[in-house]
Amino acid sequence: MEGFGGFASTTTGGLSDNVFLIRFSGLLCCLLCLVACESLPESYPPPEQRPPITSPGPDAMMASMAGPDADSYIVKDIYGPFGNAPWRWSKREPTVKVLVVSNENLNFSTDFAIWDDGFKSTGPLEISFFVNGKLLDKVRYTTPGGKHFEKPVPSGWLALNTEATVALSVDKLYTSPRDKAQFGVILARMGLKP
């Protein structure tokens, strides 16, 4: 087996030929060591104070049928948009889900309308209002037209950062003579309000 000795050098020149490189290396090391590092403060003053976190705006937990994201709130029994109208027809139990972003003194709130022509067919309507499946109230409406309902929700019914279902239930539906489709109320918005 041939060893490395078989390739012994034939040229001259020693370490001194690289003395510049070695001296330069030493100088570079020294210079680099002199570079100062960032000095970090030991203590700090109090920072800018953040404002207290307040309840979100009044519409943060309201599902508006006029909004482009209305479909994301709907759980059931609400028809698709009617042209560009800011409302939608409901069926028997229109239900929406909203994220509870505050649980301080919330009210069930809804704006809806009872259609005049439908009212002629159905007569007075009894509408029940539910939060998370619990009956909050029941109201008998004896006239058609725009309605607003608002009532405090018991605090134990809702949990912060969870979804709540908000629904109303119509006792009688109007049936279209043309296509037998059934309609409840004209829903504009529904949800929770501080």
Next chain:
Amino acid sequence: MIRVVPILFGALFTLATAWSLGMLLLRRVVPSLDAWEGRLLGLIAGSACLSEVMFALCAAKLLYSGALFALGVASIGYAIYSGAFRPHGKPFEPLAPLWRWVFIAVFAAFTWYGFFNALAPEHSSDGMSYHLSQVLIYQRAHGFPRITTDIYASLSEGIEMLYLFAFEFGKHSAAALVHYAFLIALVFLVLAYGRRMGRPAVGVAAALFTYTCPLMLRDATTAYIDVAVPAVLFALFYLLQVWDETVDPKMRSQWLVPIGILAGFGYAVKYTAFLAVPYALGFVAWKLWRAHKPLVRPVLVVALLAAVMILPWMLKNWIEVANPLSPFANRIFPNPYVHVSFEDGYRRYFSTGGLSSRWQIPLEVTLKGGQLGGFLGPLFLLTPLALLSLRFRQGRQLLLAALVLGCTYFGNILTRFLLPAVPFISLALALAIANLPWLLLALVAANAIACWPAMYGFYSTPGSWQLYEVPIKAALRRQSEDAYLSEDPDYKIVRMIGGLVPPNDRIFAIGQGGKSYLPREVLIGYQGALNEVMQDILWTALFQDYQPLSSLKFDFPAREFRKLRVVLKGNQPDQQWSMAEVRIFDGSTELPRDPGWRLRAQPNPWDVQLAFDNSPVTRWRSWQPASAGMYVEVDFPRPQRVSSVAVESSHDSVNAKIALEGMGTDGQWSTVSDHPKISAHPIRVSLRMAAIAELKARGIQYLVIHPEDPGANDFFRYPAAWGLSLVGQESGAHLYRIQ
């Protein structure tokens, strides 16, 4: 096809420049070598020189393509002019025809796979997410910008400096080709070493063992750096052996220069290769001591030159992130940029690699590769046989080098971290059966068959990191880069982000790959202290465990203090300590935070303001295991009357061990109370908006959420509750603009 030209030019120009510098460096010692080993060692040593020059250009912010072109032309021109490329030395004996043709056949077959994969558009995980993303940042900034929010920018980047040179001309694939060239150089160096030993068959067999190793080939075809590490370390080993065998004392001194440079370059390439320095120093010192020759000066020369290669990286880190060894050693060099907890978690994860037992390692690293990121091939199950090579001097040297240079493996048990040992083991294995040439030939043939990519499926875990195909169309750009890369979801996501986010806006993501194709600033959740704080803020809004739902109140008779401290009195190794707010009262009135107060904390003093900002989504955290003596302190500008202190914190059990200490007007510290009254601190409103406001305050304009991110569904379902607008979607990832 024409699009391949700049890629090949970028890679070849980089290699030619490195080679020229190397041949100039070695021109005085080359005559003692065979022409080929001189060229190969010249390439590796020149790579170290070019890397150092690139570092200097980046530090001086002089990184322009014109400057690089001039550097390359000047280096190549001067090397030609000075005759550095002229062959010298006594050539090796020609290979026996049988072994020559075996080598050519196997090498050519595997090169068919390797070359076209390296030439294909680069889409490796780490290559896209950090090796080349740093390169992209440096290229755009014409040098090193100060980066404090990405741990990967603090790793030594010796090979990335070469990628940067190639990237300037040929972009991503040029960088991958440079990496592939290191494998070619390594293979031929192993072959040359066998011939230098006088055992050419051993050289051929070991070279092919190294080249056909599935992970070696896979890794080398990407812009990773793991194959450059064994190439550098083996070249260093080679130089040391040549130095040891050189008789002429002047020539021996000359060899110390490339030895020192390569020893230091190991660290510059990858931290785990720092052992090259003690290995080289130990080798030189031991040999000289045994020969009763002076050793101080040679050892100092090697150490000094190694330091020249290492110190720039340390100093860069020291200046930029206050820790020369960042992202490690954060307990020794505490700094605001990398948390100790990150380092602990990183070490913990990579020392187990997700395996339930270390007994799984042998099969995992040789055959399966599913959990440890690739496999070395069935041949390496025979590694114990390499011990038979101990009967040869070269065998002992090879195994010693494998042992020393591979001993960091258990710090990170991914298979890639075994690659430095592969050439040494390959040679030792071949040497062990060198006296049975028919067996060696059979082993070469069997290994070549077993390591042929079509055979991987018979023993490896499906989906493990390996070569699957020869993407000729993509490599030759007959299929567009965009079309080829679009098979990778990360690429599609960053392409979407790049199209929607303005150039100077800042993006935050819990995780995001593919950044080398995204010329935007993306902060990734785990990659820096600031990033982790922002991640913590988001998760505080999402998860109750993070929220300050406890109030710990220290009540005591009112008196005057110069300083107050909330102190941890016990250890809790499984928890960190945190506090969202510290409130100080005189009677029932909370003291307003006076600008004259000075706040301190130990550890993590840099975040102490987060406990005094009145925000429930931010908190001071120890970011390391809770231990006795940690504190948060308020220093009043004048004696302050105080009757109670309240700490708002999460429900961590470590809070049972806190106490309040005060410094009275007499300058003496005393325990004021160690029994805080714990009560609930209910949060009645969503913290989402507040969390996003904190990100905005930290300069973030966009947020990327992936389906696998914790709490992703909450973002997807309630963007309005966060104050986010969805601006784009791709492969499940959602891009939001902060309103």
